[in-house]
Amino acid sequence: MDQADVVVPRQRALKHVQVREHVRSLIEAQPPGSAAPSERELVARFGVARMTVRQALDALVGEGLLERIPGRGTFVAQPPKTAGRLTSFTEEIRRRGMLPESQTLLARVEQAGPGVARALDISPGDPVLHWRRLRRADQAVVCVEDAYLNEVLLPGFLQHGTPTSLYEALAARGLRPSEVEDSISADRASAEEAAILEIAAGDPVLRHARRAVSDGRIVEVSRTCYRHDRFTVYLQLADR
Amino acid sequence: MDQADVVVPRQRALKHVQVREHVRSLIEAQPPGSAAPSERELVARFGVARMTVRQALDALVGEGLLERIPGRGTFVAQPPKTAGRLTSFTEEIRRRGMLPESQTLLARVEQAGPGVARALDISPGDPVLHWRRLRRADQAVVCVEDAYLNEVLLPGFLQHGTPTSLYEALAARGLRPSEVEDSISADRASAEEAAILEIAAGDPVLRHARRAVSDGRIVEVSRTCYRHDRFTVYLQLADR
DNA sequence: TATCTTGGCTGGTATGGACCAGGCGGACGT
DNA sequence: ACGTCCGCCTGGTCCATACCAGCCAAGATA
Numbered sequence: 460m461d462q463a464d465v466v467v468p469r470q471r472a473l474k475h476v477q478v479r480e481h482v483r484s485l486i487e488a489q490p491p492g493s494a495a496p497s498e499r500e501l502v503a504r505f506g507v508a509r510m511t512v513r514q515a516l517d518a519l520v521g522e523g524l525l526e527r528i529p530g531r532g533t534f535v536a537q538p539p540k541t542a543g544r545l546t547s548f549t550e551e552i553r554r555r556g557m558l559p560e561s562q563t564l565l566a567r568v569e570q571a572g573p574g575v576a577r578a579l580d581i582s583p584g585d586p587v588l589h590w591r592r593l594r595r596a597d598q599a600v601v602c603v604e605d606a607y608l609n610e611v612l613l614p615g616f617l618q619h620g621t622p623t624s625l626y627e628a629l630a631a632r633g634l635r636p637s638e639v640e641d642s643i644s645a646d647r648a649s650a651e652e653a654a655i656l657e658i659a660a661g662d663p664v665l666r667h668a669r670r671a672v673s674d675g676r677i678v679e680v681s682r683t684c685y686r687h688d689r690f691t692v693y694l695q696l697a698d699r
Numbered sequence: 700m701d702q703a704d705v706v707v708p709r710q711r712a713l714k715h716v717q718v719r720e721h722v723r724s725l726i727e728a729q730p731p732g733s734a735a736p737s738e739r740e741l742v743a744r745f746g747v748a749r750m751t752v753r754q755a756l757d758a759l760v761g762e763g764l765l766e767r768i769p770g771r772g773t774f775v776a777q778p779p780k781t782a783g784r785l786t787s788f789t790e791e792i793r794r795r796g797m798l799p800e801s802q803t804l805l806a807r808v809e810q811a812g813p814g815v816a817r818a819l820d821i822s823p824g825d826p827v828l829h830w831r832r833l834r835r836a837d838q839a840v841v842c843v844e845d846a847y848l849n850e851v852l853l854p855g856f857l858q859h860g861t862p863t864s865l866y867e868a869l870a871a872r873g874l875r876p877s878e879v880e881d882s883i884s885a886d887r888a889s890a891e892e893a894a895i896l897e898i899a900a901g902d903p904v905l906r907h908a909r910r911a912v913s914d915g916r917i918v919e920v921s922r923t924c925y926r927h928d929r930f931t932v933y934l935q936l937a938d939r
Numbered sequence: 940t941a942t943c944t945t946g947g948c949t950g951g952t953a954t955g956g957a958c959c960a961g962g963c964g965g966a967c968g969t
Numbered sequence: 970a971c972g973t974c975c976g977c978c979t980g981g982t983c984c985a986t987a988c989c990a991g992c993c994a995a996g997a998t999a
Contacts (some may be wrong), residue, residue, distance in 0.1 A: 473951090473952070473953095474952075474953070475952075475953085497978080497979065497980085498979080498980065499978085499979085499980095507953075507954085508953060508954045508955060508956095509954095509955080509956095510750065510952095510953070510954080510955090511952080511953060511954080513980090513981090514952085514953090516980095517757075521761065527979095527980060527981090528962090528979085528980080529960075529961060529962085529979070529980045529981065530960075530961035530962040530963085530978085530979050530980065531961085531962060531963085531978095531979060531980080532962095532978085532979055532980075533979090533980075545936050545937070637937060638935070638936065638937045639934075639935070639936050639937075640933070640934070640935050641932075641933070641934040641935075641936065642931050642932065642933050642934070643883055643905075643931065643932040643934070644905060644927065644930070644931040644932070645885035645886075645903045645904055645905035645925070645927035646885075646903060646927055647903055647927075663885045663886060663887055663903035663904070663927070664885055664903070665883075665884060665885035665905075685885070687884065687885035687886055687887075687903075690884070691882050691883065691884040692881075692882065692883040692884070693880070693881070693882050694879075694880070694881040694882070694883070694934075695878070695879070695880050695881075696785050696878065696879050696881065697785070697877060697878045697879075713981090713982070713983095714982075714983070715982075715983085737948080737949065737950085738949080738950065739948090739949085739950095747983075747984080748983060748984045748985065748986095749984095749985090749986095750982095750983070750984075750985095751982080751983060751984080753950090753951090754982085754983090756950095767949095767950060767951090768949085768950080768991095768992090769949070769950045769951065769990075769991060769992085770948085770949050770950065770990070770991035770992035770993085771948095771949060771950080771991085771992060771993090772948090772949055772950075772992095773949085773950075940999100941998100941999085942997100942998080942999075943996105943997080943998070943999085944995105944996085944997070944998080945994100945995090945996080945997085946993105946994100946995090946996100947992105947993090947994095947995100948991105948992080948993080948994100949990100949991080949992075949993100950989105950990090950991090950992105951988105951989075951990080951991100952987100952988085952989075952990105953986100953987080953988085953989100954985105954986080954987080954988105955984105955985095955986095956983105956984085956985090957982100957983080957984080958981105958982085958983085958984105959980105959981075959982075959983100960979100960980095960981080960982105961978105961979080961980090961981100962977105962978085962979075962980105963976105963977090963978085963979100964975105964976095964977090964978105965974105965975095965976090965977105966973105966974090966975085966976100967972105967973085967974080967975095968971105968972095968973080968974095969970100969971085969972085969973095
């Protein structure tokens, strides 16, 4: 093996990706309904074939960012539409125009118990990161969350301070969840939960359990207990 | 205007549609993982350009029916995966292997109040079907549901008895919801709800509100109140 | 026999040309 | 002043060709 084989993965930018990202940056600040560059215009600007431009636009149309109207042009599609999907607490609170905060109550490596081990698809006793946070929105206490992370996938995850957004930290490691299994139920607050959430024991709470999968690997298992008066889950589902 | 202009809209079958449907029929009986015809094979078979074949296969890949593997071929994808989506109470209970039952407490045409009118996107005072049902799973009381239906879209809906499954009845009229907006929260049972659900007033309940859209028209708005000890919402979400 | 090379397959990217139908506005004729 | 028609622009469809990278098995080589 000579040096020539030790190439940096210098992926030469694909034409259609260049065009796609250029258009994406053009339209992301545009209001819905405004016109995107025409296909032939992009052909001239980038010096590429029209099929290449169409491939780029197809991707954006597929993402729901653009809308084609034959005979008229290509336009920025209506607002996010099916927004807020697969979001974390931080992202969800921000989306509602509030300021998310997070106070770590506990962050340590534990040995997985049988329940957590099964949920994370590891063996009981394997190391897991247990991270308990009290979460606020605009200063008001909203929920307490216990997250269990597969330590093997996240070496030294909590060494350099605790990130604000778990999902953003996972994304930075290429482990952003792409699929989740959630369960949502109502229950009574335990004495411990009530103390943390500043409510009375037995008050209604919303429980949310999540198993998050990234690239076929289970990266996060969490259980969250919400004050019933400060949080509602909103969902948009579509059959396709 | 002569007769030549009065053409039947004889849409000559588009090539890529022909190829797409042919491949669809080929693969719909195949087990996941089996190979689909290669692109060049389809080019030869249909006498079309490869771009056309790719356009056809792109559509099927987009539908999740096919999966491309560079250097290997195109294969029938794993089954839909994301099962049980956009289901009604009846379907959801059946999916859990229990027997759903429904007892109509109220079924009549009312004048829409301001809240329901806004949710149904009609004017206050317009006629709406109000249908309240007590719902059971394996005989056990689970929830009470208030559904409001757009009377204009469903003439004589409750005339010939009340259907068991609302969604199946809607499907029979081509109005099965394709998109829904849900909100889920925890709360305390009101005195009336508690009496119906055979629990104590103030006990925790899970509230579920839904706006269901079919073909761009809002067909159903409902509010459901679940006993916290007998129902949990399960969800599978995926980013795409 | 075990390893290496190679060529034939796959899908992925890209070019450049061609024609169609539909939206739309300006030029034209009434 | 008004309506019609035509030409330009748009995206939609389709063709023929070319080269790339990855997979894989068969044949060549050590």
